[in-house]
Amino acid sequence: MADINIPDDLILLERSAWEQIQAGTLTVETAQAVQQRITEIAAETGQPRNDVEMQVKRIVRHPQADGS
Template identity: 45%
Template sequence: MASFDFPADLLALEATAWQAQQQGALTAKQAADVHEAIGAFAKQAELPRLDVEMGLKRAVRHPEPGAAEG
């Protein structure tokens, strides 16, 4: 899978939503905000939305060892 250079605000948005999901506290607004931000990034970068979403989830949920945190 391709690696993306995600902006810090998108990484933070996904990280916050992921933490809330793990705690059983994810709201519909949080999920919608992440969904919208992923779509906007994908459109701006001219990339398939699904690839962007999968890459973002991987970056937040399974960071590479030694990767700097945003």
């Protein structure tokens, strides 16, 4: 999987979704917003949508793996 430049707004959306998931309060609106933005970034970069989703989840859920 190639490194994809994930914009800050998508990271913030995913971070919000992840916090809601952990709290058991994830809303359909939040989930849809994340998925829509992932789809937009995939189209803009020409990368597979699944690759974009995996990378943003890795950044948010496992930041130590990226050295952040």
